[in-house]
Ligand code: NA
């Protein structure tokens with residue numbers, strides 16, 4: 057259990073710091089591109105690099121939202137149960153939510169891994185000579201981080217400590 | 221049979237509160253499996269997000285908005301707005317509306333406005349003689365006011381999903397946005413205690429307050445001039461804004477520490493952005509299935525049977541969107557509903573930009589529509605009041621916004637005249 | 644068998660109409676055994692997205708332009724080398740016909756069946772700025788199709804500014820200023836409505852654009868052998884109908900651009916000469932990289 061918890065927190069930390077690097081680099085590269093254009097200089101790798109930084113940030117931001125329990129959902133039942141103070145049922149619902157999310161993400165990892173294999177075979181360099189196959193790898197990688205966090209939430213719901 | 225069973229199962233999971241991006245992804249995976257297509261088609265669609273040209277504006281503007289909300293910028297801007305408008309009857313309420321609109325435009329109606337400004341405005345409003353009920357209603361409503369002003373996140377997202385020019389939407393939203401503020405301002409004037417002593421306009425305080433918030437106050441002007449003057453694209457404006465705000469708050473006003481605070485603010489803003497963009501990319505997977513099965517065409521054929529003209533369509537649209545708006549948050553509503561509505565509206569001759577404004581106004585109202593309008597819950601959390609009390613407090617505001625919605629819907633020129641496309 | 648095919652050409656264009664007729668005739672002549680379902684107007688995404696969807700098996704084919712054909716078989720791109728044919732589209736089409744068996748062999752090697760080459764037409768630059776010389780094109784933000792090695796190499800060689808984007812984003816990017824110039828055959832300019840966002844056309848075809856109707860081998864294998872010949876024949880018939888139609892649409896489109904008050908800019912003799920030099924440089928960078936030396940030799944010997 058301790059190991060699972062430590063790993064979950066490691067994912068949180070790494071995502072936070074990588075996000076910081078991503079945001080600051082997309083910011084500085086975009087500003088740099090604007091300034092360079094005044095001097096008629098274009099660096100062709102900035103555009104695709106920045107777009108993939110946003111793409112990576114999508115998943116890492118999602119990883120943080122999972123830890124905070126702030127994912128957007130419809131949640132009509134949850135709000136209702138909260139309002140009638142049905143703690144027990146609410147707890148069960150949280151459990152189902154984490155399990156369903158984990159299983160769906162596992163399916164997504166499988167689906168995106170298959171796409172990754174295809175793209176590795178046929179892909180082309182996008183920037184800095186990095187093949188699109190490796191960039192597509194962001195998808196299963198991101199989903200794997202998310203899946204682990206939901207898995208941890210699920211396991212954690214059995215060991216006393218209540219998930220947020 | 222199995223199909224219906226899965227469909228009900230997914231709906232059930234959604235109602236239980238499973239994150240929407242999971243619901244969308246699951247729906248897409250299940251749907252493709254039933255139609256015998258390899259599920260990696262969903263992943264192909266997700267990867268399309270990595271080539272969307274205006275996507276960058278979303279993290280950058282949100283980052284900038286969060287930095288502002290975390291700094292003392294709300295206090296500075298409030299002081300300035302009070303100095304400028306405080307002498308008017310109902311002036312303080314109007315100030316609250318304007319400030320909230322400004323913040324919402326920059327933070328994308330994510331609840332940040334109520335959290336960051338609610339605590340500041342509530343005592344001021346009560347002090348001015350407004351009832352608790354009125355003050356709560358006003359703040360709850362203002363939490364999404366300003367959605368129609370640039371560079372609000374919902375507008376950008378709408379442009380991205382519907383493939384409408386973002387800068388046209390930015391222009392189109394200005395007059396309808398002002399209309400909403402004017403209607404609510406008139407209501408505030410009516411509810412203000414006319415007997416209470418009036419402050420007089422103090423030029424020195426006005427100038428001091430303006431100097432105090434100079435660098436922040438010029439920002440919306442800068443963004444507007446930059447984009448409308450054709451000096452920058454929306455993407456460049458986002459980069460410049462985020463960079464500028466970072467410098468201003470960390471090194472000019474020194475409200476935030478670049479090492480101690482910025483990592484936290486980044487994480488806060490990106491967890492919101494990540495949540496939204498995950499829904500967007502998973503929805504692309506589901507939309508892909510709908511396109512593959514030509515579902516929008518079928519809905520269109522179905523609707524042609526019942527709706528005979530533009531006006532009946534618009535009425536239907538408003539009722540539909542009010543329901544959607546009260547059940548779903550604005551971002552998912554845009555991502556899910558827009559691709560279905562756009563071709564239908566085109567068929568009925570609704571201008572795409574006008575449609576966008578109707579759409580966004582509806583969703584703005586959805587924020588305070590019971591039972592699950594999100595602002596009601598955020599206010600309930602922020603002010604420690606039962607949700608039912610907020611239902612009552614914001615009800616008059618809800619009615620007023622519906623009036624505004626009717627005007628915006630049936631007077632397209634409000635949205636189109638600045639584009640030079642009105643009749 | 645139902646074959647799902649992605650197309651960028653929008654619904655309502657002559658091209659789309661011919662394709663619909665093709666699908667109808669194929670369905671009838673094969674007793675509904677072979678159905679083709681076209682997704683028009685990029686509803687399945689940009690060409691690279693369609694290609695990816697074919698590779699994961701969601702779609703079965705695509706009507707691709709040269710850029711995406713080049714992703715499958717780079718040799719096709721020799722046809723689209725800049726400053727090769729100028730206004731002489733007949734000559735270009737003739738060479739495509741001569742080289743077709745050579746190209747098809749390579750398509751087959753890369754697991755695709757080619758049902759026919761399309762003439763899309765001569766490619767023109769359109770711009771919001773008065774780009775009447777190579778010098779005036781400096782600093783103008785020019786669209787380059789995402790992943791188009793030929794165009795990005797050309798633009799980089801000229802030291803121009805290029806902004807890579809998917810094709811469906813070009814129109815909105817022209818109006819938001821993300822780009823100021825783009826390139827396409829006239830019928831593309833009109834059907835994608837770029838004409839509403841630009842003021843100038845450079846009156847010098849820079850290249851000859853080809854397309855093809857590709858089916859994945861996996862999909863083609865599902866078509867019963869007795870139907871293949873029928874499908875091939877009907878496809879060939881409509882490919883020539885499309886080509887004739889495209890030729891007319893292109894000249895109509897040019898006339899429409901003129902009548903809308905879009906200004907046609909002429910390049911000076913020196914700039915055209917520099918263009919020829921540019922062609923050599925681009926070939927030097929791409930030979931053995933994007934296309935084979937053999938393909939280039941075949942092209943040059945036919946010129
Ligand atoms: Na767009």
Ligand code: NA
Pocket residue numbers: 274379384385386815816819
């Ligand atoms: Na745009």
